[in-house]
Amino acid sequence: MKKQAATGLGILAFLFLLAGTVTAQQDLPARWDELTASDWPKALEKSAHTCILPIGILEKHGPHAPMGSDLIQVREWAARVTKKEYAVVFPDYFYGQINEARHQPGAFALPERVVWDLLEATCDEIARNGFTKIVIINGHGGNPEFLRYFIQTRLEKRRDYAVYFFQPAADSAFSASVARLHQSDPNGDSHAGERETSVLLYLRPELVKMDSAANESGANQKRWSIPDIYTAIWWYASYPNHYAGEGAKATRQLGQLITEHIIASLAKALKAVKADTKTLELQKEFFDKVER
Ligand SMILES: [Zn+2]
Numbered sequence: 001m002k003k004q005a006a007t008g009l010g011i012l013a014f015l016f017l018l019a020g021t022v023t024a025q026q027d028l029p030a031r032w033d034e035l036t037a038s039d040w041p042k043a044l045e046k047s048a049h050t051c052i053l054p055i056g057i058l059e060k061h062g063p064h065a066p067m068g069s070d071l072i073q074v075r076e077w078a079a080r081v082t083k084k085e086y087a088v089v090f091p092d093y094f095y096g097q098i099n100e101a102r103h104q105p106g107a108f109a110l111p112e113r114v115v116w117d118l119l120e121a122t123c124d125e126i127a128r129n130g131f132t133k134i135v136i137i138n139g140h141g142g143n144p145e146f147l148r149y150f151i152q153t154r155l156e157k158r159r160d161y162a163v164y165f166f167q168p169a170a171d172s173a174f175s176a177s178v179a180r181l182h183q184s185d186p187n188g189d190s191h192a193g194e195r196e197t198s199v200l201l202y203l204r205p206e207l208v209k210m211d212s213a214a215n216e217s218g219a220n221q222k223r224w225s226i227p228d229i230y231t232a233i234w235w236y237a238s239y240p241n242h243y244a245g246e247g248a249k250a251t252r253q254l255g256q257l258i259t260e261h262i263i264a265s266l267a268k269a270l271k272a273v274k275a276d277t278k279t280l281e282l283q284k285e286f287f288d289k290v291e292r
Contacts, residue, residue, distance in 0.1 A: 043088050078137060
């Protein structure tokens with residue numbers, strides 16, 4: 001009896017401890033806008049001075065998926081990954097390059113210099129608040145060129161913070177699992193197509209209108225082609241409906257597979273960035289030479 005009582009007490013103590021840990025974790029939100037001033041130093045320390053900047057966009061996603069599809073995805077990745085690997089998450093950011101959707105409803109396309117200055121000022125402000133590492137996670141296919149150029153120009157003048165861009169590499173085991181579930185032509189499956197719609201079906205099914213997914217064509221219209229040439233109108237020429245692929249073939253199962261894979265890759269990348277000291281060290285060495 002005595003032994004049983006002791007075991008019971010042990011279990012109770014363990015449960016209290018566990019509850020304490022869970023409460024402590026919930027006490028420190030990841031989102032910048034949910035943190036208090038008194039918790040700010042704790043958040044800086046726990047994140048190793050790392051802030052995630054999730055960048056989405058507002059644009060038409062075929063006839064069936066929400067305008068903020070890209071924002072919804074990056075917001076969810078950030079929310080889920082920081083439960084495994086803590087970092088502070090900057091609130092909703094949906095200002096990027098989206099000129100190619102301006103002929104469609106819902107596109108929020110700011111002037112180019114506003115987009116640039118806003119991102120620069122945002123990074124500077126994040127850094128002024130104590131962060132030395134900013135990890136951009138991007139959900140919008142029209143942004144990477146702009147983001148890479150923005151990051152390259154961080155070497156233009158000395159900065160005491162580094163910007164990292166999360167770009168998950170293709171992995172053959174994952175591609176094979178995707179291929180097993182995938183039903184439409186993988187080559188034409190892009191913006192609001194089977195893959196992206198599947199992810200939305202997994203994250204926010206109530207926002208996807210599957211019965212209208214086949215109301216417009218997401219096929220490549222092939223109205224423009226000059227070999228070895230890139231030009232701005234290529235996307236409009238190919239996909240004037242701002243829809244590429246077949247959203248109607250989407251499944252929640254495929255969306256779950258893709259999302260979990262991205263979150264696992266992001267957790268690994270975030271852990272490495274938090275432990276990284278080399279980037280800032282080399283950046284300092286570089287500027288010391290530039291300014292010599
Ligand atoms: Zn999208």
